[in-house]
Amino acid sequence: MSRNDDAGYHFASDNNAGICPEALAAMLEANASGHVPSYGDDEWTKRACDRIRELFQTDCDVFFVFNGTAANSLALAALCQSYHSVICHEISHVETDECGAPEFFSNGSKLLTVKGDNGKITPDGLERMATKRNDLHFPKPKAVTLTQSTEVGTVYTVEELRALAAIAKRHRLNVHMDGARFANAVAALDVHPSEITWRAGVDVLSLGGTKNGIPVGEAVVFFNKDLAEDFAWRTKQAGQLASKMRFITAPWLGLLDNDVWLKNARHANAMAKHLAARISNVRGVKLMFEPQVNAVFAELAPHLQKGLRERGWRFYTFIGEGGCRLMCAWDTPQETVDRFADDLTALASKRPK
Ligand SMILES: *Cc1c(COP(=O)(O)O)cnc(C)c1O
Secondary structure, three states, X not given: OOOOOOOOOOOOOXXXXXXXXXXXXXXXXXXXXXXXXXXOOOHHHHHHHHHHHHHHOOOOEEEEEOOHHHHHHHHHHHHOOOOEEEEEEOOOHHHHOOOOHHHHHOOOOEEEEEOOHHHOOXXXXXXXXXXXXXXXXXXXXXXXXXXXXXOOOOOOOHHHHHHHHHHHHHOOOEEEEEEOOXXXXXXXXXXXXXXXXXXXOOOEEEEOOHHHOOOOOEEEEEOOHHHHOOHHHHHHHOOOOOOOOHHHHHHHHHHHHHHHXXXXXXXXXXXXXXXXXXXXXXXXEEEOOOOOOOEEEEEEOHHHHHHHHHOOOOOEXXXXXXXXXXXXXXXXXXXXXXXXXXXXXXXXHOOOO
């Protein structure tokens, strides 16, 4: 059986991966230009904004912040007053992994959680929460946030998004999308990016790049430009305006040119599919969700988990609905997937001690 200590690849998270070559090349190229205006007043940032507008085929407003927590919480803060609330899934990143940042940056907008299978908000759940109370003792629902792809590696279909957005519009809720893994969703659904955003009724998107191959920085994309009013000031006040902005936006260009973002996402998704196929029939392994993007969630018998960890494999057990999360990235080699599956298969064929 192998030991994975020195192999350099494992399944802890797609943000454990490095920078993809195209993003790194773009960053180095930006560094070769001597002195350049700061705070986003540069060529790379202008081009990155234009490329995102082209990508979505619409005249959206684009901002860049350092990470996904800032993108989500500042976007939601732009949609809400302090006395408002945001409807989200109970296992959403905004609820479980942002240390109260959405509430903090909105000065107190409350998150209202709803349940739903496969990490997804249902039309019923949204309708019920949106209409639960309308008295002034309860924080008024003003936004809904949908994670695409979800925290458990599933995706909302175009029809599901349209149905949810229609309910949101009926109740005057703004629609935010947490797209930390948006690229993986586009790759999985094989749709145009506009189809699962503004054409479906999404007002604001947190567009992730970090997990897709850039070093740092996420985009906040306002399809509803009225909601972007003063957002630049919001990012500055929150400490999220990079002075050397070109080193965030040049890597973005590296991702966007020649559809590298899609190539990276397709690879990560394919590796997860391969991993799922290799381990789903192993004794002591039970897949928890159909892996639609780059994550495999599985219940692994304790002796299997222990054996894998002893062999140097890393993965989390507390994310989403629990179980083991095996995350593939833009750079996950198929041989690593195979070695992991071989180890798991070998462990399962031994008698548990
Ligand atoms: C990774 C992730 C984010 C962003 O997290 P940061 O660590 O703040 O960059 C946001 N939403 C989801 C669903 C994520 O998986």
